[in-house]
Amino acid sequence: MNDEVILSDISSPLLARGNWRxxxxxxxxxxxxxxxxxxxxxxxxxxxxxxHEFFGAERGxxxxxxxxxxxxxxRLPELESRIFWISGDKxxxxxxxxxxxxxxxxxxxxxxxxxxxxxDLRDAxxxxxxxxxxxxxxxxxxxxxxxxxxxxxxxxxxxxLAAAETGVLALLVRGDAVPMPSAASTRWQVxxxxxxxxxxxxxxxxxxxxxxxxxxxxxxxxAARVTWDHATRTFHDAPLSGGLPTAATRGETNPDxxxxx
Amino acid sequence: xxxxxxxxxxxxxxxxxGTALADARARVPDLxxxxxxxxxxxxxxxxxxxxxxxxxxxxxxxxxxxxxxDITGCTHLFGEDEVELVKDLKARLRxxxxxxxxxxxxxPDSARAKAKYAKAxxxxxxxxxxxxxxxxxxxxxxxxxxxxxxxxxxxxxPLAARFGKTAVVKLARLLEEEDPRITPRRSLPAIHITQNFxxxxxxxxxxxxxxxxxxxxxxxxxxxxxxGGRRFEVSLFRSDGHxxxxxxxxxxxxRDASLLMRLIRERIDALADPLxxxxxxxxxxxxxxxxxxLKNVQVGxxxxxxxxxxxxxxxxxLSVRLGPDRVRHFHAGNSHIPERAAYEYAAQAGASPGEWxxxxxxxxxxxxxxxxxxxxxxxxxxxxxxxxxxQFRWRRQLHYVVSHEGPExxxxxxxxxxxxxxxxxxxxxxxxxxxxxSEGRRFWLFRLGLYEELESxxxxxxxxxx
Numbered sequence: 202m203n204d205e206v207i208l209s210d211i212s213s214p215l216l217a218r219g220n221w222r223x224x225x226x227x228x229x230x231x232x233x234x235x236x237x238x239x240x241x242x243x244x245x246x247x248x249x250x251x252x253h254e255f256f257g258a259e260r261g262x263x264x265x266x267x268x269x270x271x272x273x274x275x276r277l278p279e280l281e282s283r284i285f286w287i288s289g290d291k292x293x294x295x296x297x298x299x300x301x302x303x304x305x306x307x308x309x310x311x312x313x314x315x316x317x318x319x320x321d322l323r324d325a326x327x328x329x330x331x332x333x334x335x336x337x338x339x340x341x342x343x344x345x346x347x348x349x350x351x352x353x354x355x356x357x358x359x360x361x362l363a364a365a366e367t368g369v370l371a372l373l374v375r376g377d378a379v380p381m382p383s384a385a386s387t388r389w390q391v392x393x394x395x396x397x398x399x400x401x402x403x404x405x406x407x408x409x410x411x412x413x414x415x416x417x418x419x420x421x422x423x424a425a426r427v428t429w430d431h432a433t434r435t436f437h438d439a440p441l442s443g444g445l446p447t448a449a450t451r452g453e454t455n456p457d458x459x460x461x462x
Numbered sequence: 463x464x465x466x467x468x469x470x471x472x473x474x475x476x477x478x479x480g481t482a483l484a485d486a487r488a489r490v491p492d493l494x495x496x497x498x499x500x501x502x503x504x505x506x507x508x509x510x511x512x513x514x515x516x517x518x519x520x521x522x523x524x525x526x527x528x529x530x531x532d533i534t535g536c537t538h539l540f541g542e543d544e545v546e547l548v549k550d551l552k553a554r555l556r557x558x559x560x561x562x563x564x565x566x567x568x569x570p571d572s573a574r575a576k577a578k579y580a581k582a583x584x585x586x587x588x589x590x591x592x593x594x595x596x597x598x599x600x601x602x603x604x605x606x607x608x609x610x611x612x613x614x615x616x617x618x619x620p621l622a623a624r625f626g627k628t629a630v631v632k633l634a635r636l637l638e639e640e641d642p643r644i645t646p647r648r649s650l651p652a653i654h655i656t657q658n659f660x661x662x663x664x665x666x667x668x669x670x671x672x673x674x675x676x677x678x679x680x681x682x683x684x685x686x687x688x689x690g691g692r693r694f695e696v697s698l699f700r701s702d703g704h705x706x707x708x709x710x711x712x713x714x715x716x717r718d719a720s721l722l723m724r725l726i727r728e729r730i731d732a733l734a735d736p737l738x739x740x741x742x743x744x745x746x747x748x749x750x751x752x753x754x755x756l757k758n759v760q761v762g763x764x765x766x767x768x769x770x771x772x773x774x775x776x777x778x779x780l781s782v783r784l785g786p787d788r789v790r791h792f793h794a795g796n797s798h799i800p801e802r803a804a805y806e807y808a809a810q811a812g813a814s815p816g817e818w819x820x821x822x823x824x825x826x827x828x829x830x831x832x833x834x835x836x837x838x839x840x841x842x843x844x845x846x847x848x849x850x851x852x853q854f855r856w857r858r859q860l861h862y863v864v865s866h867e868g869p870e871x872x873x874x875x876x877x878x879x880x881x882x883x884x885x886x887x888x889x890x891x892x893x894x895x896x897x898x899x900s901e902g903r904r905f906w907l908f909r910l911g912l913y914e915e916l917e918s919x920x921x922x923x924x925x926x927x928x
Contacts, residue, residue, distance in 0.1 A: 261859070261903060268831050268928030283773060297832035300925060301792040301804040305818040306827035307928060311792040312818060315773075315809060317780060318788045328780055337773035393928075395864065395902035399826070403867035404898035406826045407928040429928065431827065 232276055232370065235435030236427045239411075243420060247273070250368040251386035252361040256375045256414075258392035263376020264296055266391040267344055268307075269409050270372040272429050272436070274340035275308050277370060282339020284309070285332045287317040287325050292346045296376065307407070308431035322351050326360075333363040333371050340370040348378045358384035380414065388415040394426050397439070406430065408439055466498040470561065500526070511647060513554070513703040516745045517547055519654055520646040528577070530570050530644050539658055558703055570644050571635035575610075584636060585611025592632050598625050610636055651695070651749035652687075655679050662701045662742025666730075669698065669743060673726060676748035677719040690715025690756030694722055698737070699745040706737060711786065712778045713810040715756040721775060728782045777809045786810050794818060799875060800833065800894075800924065828870075828896065830906045830925025837922035840907065847913055850895050854907065856923050861899035868895035869909075890915055896927070904928070 233246035240246055247253055253273070255266040274284050286299060301311035317332070319325035322345060329343040343360075345352060357373070361384040364371040373385065380388060390412040396405035407429045413422050427436040463483040465472075472493075477486050486493055504525060511521050511529055517540070520532035533544060540547040548564050555562045563580055567573030572584055575591040587610040589602045601624075607613055613621070614637055622630045634640045655676045663669060673696055684690055692715055696708040710725045730737060781789045790806040797803055842854040850866045874889030876882030882889070890911035898904045904927035911919035 261901075264832060264903075264926045265928070271831075272928070283769070293835075297834040297926060298806075299792075300800075300830055300833035301794070301818060302800075303827055303829040303831045303833070303925070303927070306829055307831065310818065311804075314792060315777070316790040316792075316806060317784065318790070319784055320788070324784060328784065331779065332776060335772050335776045337769055337776045393902040393904065395900075396826070396898060396904070398865045398898075401867075402865045404826060404865050404896055404904050404927075407904070408902065410902075 230368065232273070234273070234427070235276065236425065236438045238438045239425050239427060239436070242413075242423050242425070243416075244418075248386045248417075249277075249370055250365050251417075252357060252364050252371040252373060252384065254357075254373045254375060254380070254383060254385040254388040256378060256380055256388070256390045258390050258410075258412075260377050262392040263346060263374070265393040265409055266376055266389075267296070267342075267374045268407065269389070269391045269411065270342050270374045271304075271309065272307065272407075274342060274370060274372060275434050276436075277339045282313070283337060284314045285317060285338040285341045286314060286344070287319065287329050287332065287341065288344040289319050289322060289325050289346075292344045292376070293318065295346050306431065307429070308434045322349055326351060326356055329371070330359055330363055333360060333369045334367060336367050336369070338369055340372060342372045342374060344374040344376070345378070346376045348381075352381070352383070354382050354384060361385065385415075386417045387413060390414055394439070396428070465495075503527075508647075510555075510560075510703075512705040513699065514551070515648075515697065515705065516656075516699045516747075517551065519648070519650055519749070520644060522644045522647050524574060528574060530574060532570070532644055532646070539656060554703060568638040569635055569641045571632070571642070572638050575636055583611075584638070585609060585614065587611075587636065589613065591636055592629055594625065594629055594632070598629060601625070649751065651751040652689070652753040653680055653683050653691075654747055654749040655683075656745065656747045659744045659746075662744040664739035664742040666737070666739075669737075669739075669746065670723070670727070672746050673748060674719065674723050676746065677722045680748055680750055681717040681719045681722075684717040684750065684753065684756070687753070688755060688757065689753040690717045691722075691750040691753050693750070693752035694726075695749045695751055696726060697747045697749065698739075698743045699747070700739070701741050701744045704740065708733075710782055711810060713774050713781070713812075715754040717756060721778075725778060725782050728779055732783045781808070781810050792818075797875065798872060800829070800872070801835075827927060831928045833906075833925040834923065837908070837924045840921050840923045842907070842909075842921035851897060851907055851921065854921065854923075856905075861901075861903070861905070863897045864900050866895050866897040868897075869893035870895075872908075886915075890919070894924070 230249040231246040232249040233240045234243070253270075255270045257263040257266040271284070299314075299316065304311050304314065317325075317328050319328055325343060325345070329341055332338055332341045352373070352375075360371050360373070363369070392410050394408040394410040396408040399405045408426065409429075410424065410426050412424045413420070415422070426439040428439045429436055465477060465479050465481045465483065465486055467479055468477050472490075475490055477490065483495065504523070507523050507525065507527070507529065511523055514521050514529055514531055518531050518533050518536040522530045524530050533547060537544045537547050540550055544566055548566065552562065552564060563577045565573050565576035567576055575587050576582070576584070579587055579591060581587050589607060589609065590599050591610055592598065602613070607616070610633070613633055618630050618633070621633070631640070635642060657672050657676055663672070680691070680694075692712055694710045698706040698708075700706070708726060708729050710722065710729050712725070716722070777789055786808045789809045791809045793805045793807050795802045795805050838856065840854045840856045842851045844851050850868060851863050853860060853862045855861070870893070872892045872894060874891065876888035879887060879889055881887040892908045892910055893912070894906060894908045896904065897907055905923055906925035906927065907921060907923055909919050909921050910916075913919065
């Protein structure tokens with residue numbers, strides 16, 4: 202075997218891939234939510250390399266907004282992607298700490314999550330911008346409790362630009378806050394919805410009422426109810442009226458039928 | 463009350479340490495007297511030692527008034543031989559208003575004794591330099607042995623027989639036959655590189671450029687050793703003797719100078735009180751106190767982003783800025799008590815170990831999304847005393863329970879208690895309920911204690927579900 206053959210052997214996989222150096226992901230990479238009705242309204246899903254805002258409908262719904270943001274991050278296809286959760290001392294005080302056994306049951310891998318607890322919002326915003334810019338994370342979730350002057354058009358635009366540059370999914374959770382102008386691609390209002398009870402009248406799968414308040418692409422606002430299935434890490438459409446669960450009548454032997462209920 | 467110390471003017475008037483205060487006042491009526499503060503003396507000595515680290519990293523306090531510097535191999539920075547170093551040190555001390563007596567020796571004990579008794583030669587030292595007790599010194603003097611020079615020419619065996627082995631060891635050390643290494647007050651770094659300036663520099667950019675140059679040299683030395691630094695320390699020596707230190711820790715061994723510079727810039731930005739160059743820095747040192755083995759890694763041919771390395775670099779940067787305790791990983795705790803089942807530790811300490819239990823397919827989550835550090839007290843109305851909650855009040859809001867699951871009974875860790883084997887001492891049992899209220903919010907409540915255990919068990923809210 203002479204040298205030329207070896208050289209061609211080495212270079213062939215690269216050549217076969219063509220312009221591998223120039224390859225860049227599609228600018229409008231969409232992340233489907235999984236629930237067909239919602240994805241249809243969104244024309245495919247939410248922008249992956251963008252900033253999205255989640256507001257709690259009421260004071261007690263900050264938890265639902267935070268959970269929905271995390272579940273969206275879990276929709277990312279890469280199993281290896283890390284999730285950076287950035288919050289402040291205040292958020293930990295009001296809504297408690299993230300609980301890894303619960304996160305694992307929601308379908309997340311706590312070993313792949315990283316917590317940043319900033320002392321104040323200025324530090325948190327700066328850390329969020331750095332994290333989004335670094336490509337280390339698949340998704341970055343910034344949690345802010347209450348109305349904050351620092352979160353304005355400028356600061357959200359900074360986050361959105363960084364996300365567009367690196368392709369990181371940036372999620373901003375605003376519990377107990379009034380929506381203000383921002384540079385986010387979408388703005389959602391999230392609140393907990395009654396779940397379809399399981400046999401024996403026990404609470405069922407996590408269910409959310411989501412309202413699209415604003416879409417940068419001009420999609421009209423709409424409301425939907427979705428449930429989260431942690432086994433397949435996807436959202437399902439839930440009937441808006443809490444009808445009788447079919448699983449209760451059909452029997453609970455097959456977990457899939459229970460989820461579809 | 464007695465005088466603890468006198469300045470040169472007082473010594474000139476004939477006062478000596480140990481004089482009774484009343485006597486001293488009688489002799490010098492307008493004597494200025496201050497309270498003796500040994501702690502402040504030691505602090506001042508420590509401050510001086512910090513400043514003296516510009517000459518050598520091996521520096522040790524010799525209370526009450528001395529400093530010992532090991533300048534072996536450090537003299538080339540200041541001139542051809544140690545004389546230049548001594549001159550420099552003397553000038554600096556004098557500028558700060560200190561009087562000093564400097565002596566050089568081949569062993570710490572001889573240098574110390576020479577300085578203490580102001581003698582140029584070891585043989586001229588008095589026998590008191592042996593640091594024995596008063597009786598030893600008196601006995602030697604009565605035998606006509608007044609100086610170390612007299613002792614040096616005598617055979618050692620009778621000396622050991624008469625005064626013990628310590629006297630002989632001490633003599634050997636004074637005569638520089640034995641060289642006990644001093645233990646520096648700060649452990650010696652694996653690598654340290656120093657940059658001297660003829661004129662002090664004060665612009666931040668100049669300082670950073672110098673640190674960068676030093677970092678590149680350090681990186682080269684680390685590469686030669688096959689090591690990477692885990693901790694880097696920059697010491698900025700101000701011309702007036704003050705020393706500022708910047709310490710940077712990394713999550714893994716590294717010898718990337720540009721990464722180190724980013725961390726140091728972060729460190730400077732995060733300082734509570736900014737660097738004050740004063741009249742400028744005239745010496746900058748970069749030390750690597752902690753180094754670990756770091757093998758060369760083959761860089762991939764394709765320009766794939768190494769997310770692991772990116773994450774490590776990001777964690778380092780954020781840890782420097784926010785503080786290492788604010789950047790955390792989850793760690794599994796080996797306990798069935800919910801609040802002890804998971805902990806958070808600084809991410810720089812290493813990756814989180816262990817596997818987390820995978821969710822069972824199908825059913826809803828049985829553990830909450832968020833957990834309160836301290837369970838929150840709630841008022842609960844239950845249909846039957848031992849039964850599930852019907853409604854509860856939390857944060858002044860009433861919640862009606864629509865559906866519930868439970869109880870999940872979690873008993874206390876009786877083996878942690880002193881008399882836990884006794885059922886009445888094992889701690890209250892918790893009955894956990896997963897409930898959903900009429901608005902669709904899901905909570906994790908528990909009742910602390912069974913009715914057979916406690917008079918009136920209380921209810922708590924421990925977590926919130928998604």
